[in-house]
Amino acid sequence: MSTAIADIHEIPAESQVNYLNASYGIKSWLLTLDHKRIGLLYLGTITLMFLIGGVAAVLMRLNLIEPTGALVEPDTYNKLFSIHGIIMVFFFLVPSIPATLGNFLIPIMIGARDVAFPRLNLMSWYVFVTGCVFALYAVAAGGVDTGWTFYPPFSSSYSHSHVVAMALGIFIAGFSSILTGLNFIVTIHKMRAPGMTWFRLPLFIWAMYATSLIFVLGTPVIAVTLLLLAAERLLHVGIFDPAIGGDPLLFQHLFWFYSHPAVYIMILPGMGIISELITAFSRKKIFGYSFVAFSSLAIAIISFVVWGHHMFVTGQSIYAGLVFSVLSFVVAIPSAVKVFNWTATLYKGSISYEAPMLYALGFIGLFTLGGLTGLFLASLATDVHLNGTYFIVAHFHYIMVGGAIMAYMGGLHYWWPKITGRMYPDLWARFAALVIFVGFNLTFFPQFVLGYLGMPRRYGVYPQEFQVLNVLSSAGASILAIGYVIPLVYFFWSWNYGPPAGPNPWGATGLEWTTSSPPPTENFEHSVIVTEDAYNYPTADVTSE
Amino acid sequence: MAEHGAHGAHTEFTEHIVPLKVYVGVFLALLIGTALTTGVAYIDLGRWNTVAALAIAVVKMLFVVLFFMHVKYNPGLTRIIIVGAFFWLGIMICFSMADELTRSWEYNPASWTGMILPYLSRFLL
Amino acid sequence: MSETAVNEIAHHPNPTGFAHQFEDIDQQHEAGRLGMWIFLATEILFFGGMFTSYTIYRALHLPSFVIGSHLLEVQFGATNTVVLICSSLTMALAIRSAQVGKSKSTIIFYLVLTMILGALFLGLKLRFEWYHDYLEHIVPGFGFVYRPEWGSAAPGVQMFMCFYFFMTGLHALHMVIGLGILAVLVGMAARGRFTSKYYVPLEISGLYWHFVDIVWIFLFPLLYLIGGRYAAGG
Numbered sequence: 001m002s003t004a005i006a007d008i009h010e011i012p013a014e015s016q017v018n019y020l021n022a023s024y025g026i027k028s029w030l031l032t033l034d035h036k037r038i039g040l041l042y043l044g045t046i047t048l049m050f051l052i053g054g055v056a057a058v059l060m061r062l063n064l065i066e067p068t069g070a071l072v073e074p075d076t077y078n079k080l081f082s083i084h085g086i087i088m089v090f091f092f093l094v095p096s097i098p099a100t101l102g103n104f105l106i107p108i109m110i111g112a113r114d115v116a117f118p119r120l121n122l123m124s125w126y127v128f129v130t131g132c133v134f135a136l137y138a139v140a141a142g143g144v145d146t147g148w149t150f151y152p153p154f155s156s157s158y159s160h161s162h163v164v165a166m167a168l169g170i171f172i173a174g175f176s177s178i179l180t181g182l183n184f185i186v187t188i189h190k191m192r193a194p195g196m197t198w199f200r201l202p203l204f205i206w207a208m209y210a211t212s213l214i215f216v217l218g219t220p221v222i223a224v225t226l227l228l229l230a231a232e233r234l235l236h237v238g239i240f241d242p243a244i245g246g247d248p249l250l251f252q253h254l255f256w257f258y259s260h261p262a263v264y265i266m267i268l269p270g271m272g273i274i275s276e277l278i279t280a281f282s283r284k285k286i287f288g289y290s291f292v293a294f295s296s297l298a299i300a301i302i303s304f305v306v307w308g309h310h311m312f313v314t315g316q317s318i319y320a321g322l323v324f325s326v327l328s329f330v331v332a333i334p335s336a337v338k339v340f341n342w343t344a345t346l347y348k349g350s351i352s353y354e355a356p357m358l359y360a361l362g363f364i365g366l367f368t369l370g371g372l373t374g375l376f377l378a379s380l381a382t383d384v385h386l387n388g389t390y391f392i393v394a395h396f397h398y399i400m401v402g403g404a405i406m407a408y409m410g411g412l413h414y415w416w417p418k419i420t421g422r423m424y425p426d427l428w429a430r431f432a433a434l435v436i437f438v439g440f441n442l443t444f445f446p447q448f449v450l451g452y453l454g455m456p457r458r459y460g461v462y463p464q465e466f467q468v469l470n471v472l473s474s475a476g477a478s479i480l481a482i483g484y485v486i487p488l489v490y491f492f493w494s495w496n497y498g499p500p501a502g503p504n505p506w507g508a509t510g511l512e513w514t515t516s517s518p519p520p521t522e523n524f525e526h527s528v529i530v531t532e533d534a535y536n537y538p539t540a541d542v543t544s545e
Numbered sequence: 546m547a548e549h550g551a552h553g554a555h556t557e558f559t560e561h562i563v564p565l566k567v568y569v570g571v572f573l574a575l576l577i578g579t580a581l582t583t584g585v586a587y588i589d590l591g592r593w594n595t596v597a598a599l600a601i602a603v604v605k606m607l608f609v610v611l612f613f614m615h616v617k618y619n620p621g622l623t624r625i626i627i628v629g630a631f632f633w634l635g636i637m638i639c640f641s642m643a644d645e646l647t648r649s650w651e652y653n654p655a656s657w658t659g660m661i662l663p664y665l666s667r668f669l670l
Numbered sequence: 671m672s673e674t675a676v677n678e679i680a681h682h683p684n685p686t687g688f689a690h691q692f693e694d695i696d697q698q699h700e701a702g703r704l705g706m707w708i709f710l711a712t713e714i715l716f717f718g719g720m721f722t723s724y725t726i727y728r729a730l731h732l733p734s735f736v737i738g739s740h741l742l743e744v745q746f747g748a749t750n751t752v753v754l755i756c757s758s759l760t761m762a763l764a765i766r767s768a769q770v771g772k773s774k775s776t777i778i779f780y781l782v783l784t785m786i787l788g789a790l791f792l793g794l795k796l797r798f799e800w801y802h803d804y805l806e807h808i809v810p811g812f813g814f815v816y817r818p819e820w821g822s823a824a825p826g827v828q829m830f831m832c833f834y835f836f837m838t839g840l841h842a843l844h845m846v847i848g849l850g851i852l853a854v855l856v857g858m859a860a861r862g863r864f865t866s867k868y869y870v871p872l873e874i875s876g877l878y879w880h881f882v883d884i885v886w887i888f889l890f891p892l893l894y895l896i897g898g899r900y901a902a903g904g
Contacts, residue, residue: 114691220716235811244825320644586895594898598891630711634718
């Protein structure tokens with residue numbers, strides 16, 4: 001039943017010269033210009049940040065076992081959810097797929113030797129690490145209690161927490177993502193191998209291109225906004241200050257102008273991965289290639305005109321609210337197009353259920369649920385009831401965790417053999433996928449109910465009648481945590497003890513599967529010329545030379 | 546006197562060498578534009594002062610972009626990027642303004658134009 | 671085989687400065703230009719956040735903005751505009767010198783001239799505008815004093831001055847970075863790195879410099895000329 005066929009002619013990874021063993025020593029890693037190594041540097045950094053953000057989540061869920069707060073005081077709880085949100089959004093989800101899998105795969109998938117600007121790429125990582133240092137300093141020094149949204153006047157005038165340090169950390173990390181996005185756009189435009197036309201590109205590339213557009217157009221705005229916030233905090237006067245005619249809602253406009261497209265930064269790469277996984281594990285061409293490709297662009301573009309739906313109840317004009325509401329319904333359409341196309345791809349496909357596919361199938365279901373609940377929130381009348389409740393928390397976790405993180409896990413598993421030259425243990429991987437799926441739903445489905453019943457978000461205490469659902473949610477969180485630890489263990493194990501993987505263990509199409517696992521530093525032994533479309537199944541050994 | 550690029554005939558970005566007199570001409574145009582902007586400010590045009598100032602600024606920008614930044618000789622992707630960036634800035638300004646300026650609108654306005662014009666005229670002066 | 675990407679020495683029949691991830695120098699040039707234009711697009715949005723805020727507050731608090739604008743001295747704004755326009759010309763001439771294969775001292779001459787003009791801009795701003803404003807107590811956060819003649823529009827005047835300092839401050843920061851880039855270019859030119867075949871660093875730095883000039887082209891009327899200067903006391 002398993003289709004993870006090892007190549008007959010596989011050569012053990014150690015005897016090949018590849019990007020991992022081409023040079024040794026810490027300097028060769030810290031000064032590398034190889035996009036693959038830089039991808040791994042990012043992998044290490046964001047995994048660390050994920051664990052820290054996860055610790056905050058664990059503490060929150062532990063606290064919520066008791067209606068009166070089992071663990072921490074309200075002030076501390078404020079800091080926990082703020083740190084959790086900030087680290088998970090800015091220091092994990094935004095860079096996760098682009099900086100790790102994107103960096104590793106984009107040049108290989110288009111047949112190039114590296115990205116357009118390798119030194120800029122390395123600098124991006126150092127800039128990101130610097131941002132992490134600022135953020136972790138802010139956490140260690142006592143954290144912030146403003147929420148990841150930093151709304152003034154609380155964040156500018158009244159909070160006694162380390163807003164400036166954290167804002168600077170996010171600002172710096174934002175620059176890292178701008179440079180990454182810039183690098184990707186130029187790489188995809190200019191470095192495609194001969195024959196690799198736009199419509200032969202893997203859909204992962206289209207998704208990354210659309211994501212990069214959001215990076216370069218949106219991130220600068222939050223950068224300047226946080227700078228203005230920090231200035232206001234330091235000078236005790238600023239442009240969001242009502243005392244001089246300022247409007248706190250202006251901050252929200254500027255903040256959400258980036259932060260809404262940011263959520264699409266977090267999901268689009270995942271969607272790109274799903275296109276790769278669904279085709280590979282149903283051994284079938286994607287249904288409606290150009291629809292999926294253009295839907296990525298459509299999502300990126302429309303994502304920029306819906307930000308006001310975060311401000312329906314904070315004082316925005318109802319007329320602006322009307323416009324944003326309509327547009328928020330529109331933005332769901334290209335996402336739905338993708339779900340339809342993936343489903344149609346599955347139809348009559350030759351489906352196998354390796355771990356990456358389990359994650360992909362989980363994604364489709366959970367992302368759809370999360371996306372549909374977004375429509376409740378896009379509708380002005382229902383949003384009045386649901387805003388500020390756990391319904392929102394559940395909605396975005398379904399998309400970010402049930403969607404983006406599952407796609408990330410699926411991608412990691414799918415390309416792990418390519419990255420490391422090793423296979424992980426398949427049964428453990430499938431088990432972990434199921435544990436994650438169960439744990440996730442147990443954690444977050446009760447939160448939809450809680451939100452509908454009226455439990456507010458960002459509260460460390462709640463009325464007694466909500467306890468059962470909260471306890472269920474916390475129980476689910478512990479299962480989810482275990483589900484995330486398991487892959488951590490076997491991925492580490494597989495570095496040294498995993499069986500060697502050949503060039504194409506999945507029998508998939510795509511340029512990355514035509515080169516060795518791990519690839520050589522220059523990605524390909526021979527120059528690449530592309531003659532076929534993407535996903536040219538059903539033959540397993542499609543070559544592109 | 547105009548020299549055409551001798552290199553890079555295959556590139557999208559032609560290696561066009563801009564004649565010296567074009568640079569000097571653009572420079573003079575920019576100086577004139579600055580003098581014009583400053584001078585017009587001293588004439589009472591009411592709300593059209595702002596329009597004039599912005600229009601002159603846009604023209605000056607076009608001179609710099611087209612000639613100093615060679616965009617006149619680099620068609621295609623560069624122009625899309627520039628237009629796109631300004632368009633996105635426009636989205637940010639327009640939608641934010643749509644909120645800020647309509648907050649105090651009455652729900653059933655007697656006259657829509659009576660609502661909108663006062664705001665517009667205040668903005669432009 | 672340890673051809674890591676650290677190695678940037680050309681093993682192609684391409685000029686020095688060629689980076690091996692590209693196929694040829696033309697691709698490298700195109701990539702460099704495209705990259706800089708995308709970066710400038712991000713800068714448009716970066717400054718754009720402030721321009722957006724400015725637009726909104728100007729619409730909502732126009733009388734205050736008029737008063738605030740009249741606190742600024744047009745002659746310095748106009749002079750600085752001229753200074754920057756001159757620096758754009760010298761920058762363009764520096765690039766052109768490389769394009770037509772002039773000597774490195776010509777290139778350096780124009781680059782240094784650009785730097786002098788940029789420094790002049792900053793000097794004028796710091797000494798005659800900002801320091802002067804500080805003495806007049808119209809710097810927000812540094813002893814801002816409301817004047818009775820501003821009446822009820824006074825808080826908005828401080829708002830305007832916030833914008834003045836934030837926007838010209840951000841612009842000045844970009845100028846300083848630009849001066850740093852120019853210094854690096856002078857060093858590269860001195861080492862003979864630029865030829866008529868390879869001048870991409872000059873060109874893309876020129877794009878950056880021109881962009882900073884364009885920002886000022888908009889800042890000048892939007893900050894210094896609000897409400898015109900035809901009223902008494904302009």
